[in-house]
Amino acid sequence: xxxxxxxxxxxxxxxxxxxxxxxxxxxxxxxxxxxxxxxxxxxxxxxxxxxxxxxxxxxxxxxxxxxxxxxxxxxxxxxxxxxxxxxxxxxxxxxxxxxxxxxxxxxxxxxxxxxxxxxxxxxxxxxxxxxxxxxxxxxxxxxxxxxxxxxxxxxxxxxxx
Numbered sequence: 001x002x003x004x005x006x007x008x009x010x011x012x013x014x015x016x017x018x019x020x021x022x023x024x025x026x027x028x029x030x031x032x033x034x035x036x037x038x039x040x041x042x043x044x045x046x047x048x049x050x051x052x053x054x055x056x057x058x059x060x061x062x063x064x065x066x067x068x069x070x071x072x073x074x075x076x077x078x079x080x081x082x083x084x085x086x087x088x089x090x091x092x093x094x095x096x097x098x099x100x101x102x103x104x105x106x107x108x109x110x111x112x113x114x115x116x117x118x119x120x121x122x123x124x125x126x127x128x129x130x131x132x133x134x135x136x137x138x139x140x141x142x143x144x145x146x147x148x149x150x151x152x153x154x155x156x157x158x159x160x161x
Contacts, residue, residue, distance in 0.1 A: 004036070011028070073113075074117050097148060099153040109152075110156040113156070133148065
């Protein structure tokens with residue numbers, strides 16, 4: 001159900017031209033979204049159809065995270081990287097950390113949050129849940145989660161688990 005709704009909304013967003021969306025476009029969006037959802041289910045039979053992704057509380061929490069803690073982390077990282085570029089004070093390296101996330105969605109949210117903030121890049125996530133992160137300034141080879149990516153892991157747990 002989640003894949004259907006997201007596909008439907010993305011199609012409408014792509015065809016919207018600032019005016020209205022015609023009835024034909026709604027029909028095409030319904031058909032394409034149904035096909036995409038059925039193909040997703042065929043390719044991932046272990047994933048069950050669920051409406052939990054449609055919970056308004058989850059969407060509100062996600063928007064709160066996006067425009068609150070993530071935006072603050074993004075601003076701080078931009079300032080930090082700008083200072084490091086100007087001063088040349090960098091010590092790049094790859095660190096390994098296990099945030100203990102259980103779901104693929106939680107891992108994806110955290111990996112994307114890390115990668116979207118300047119100065120860090122999620123390089124890999126192994127089968128045991130260890131994240132390999134390229135960091136612009138490695139202070140410690142075994143950093144605390146808070147030092148590396150703030151409270152992003154707590155938010156990923158809250159949003160996905």
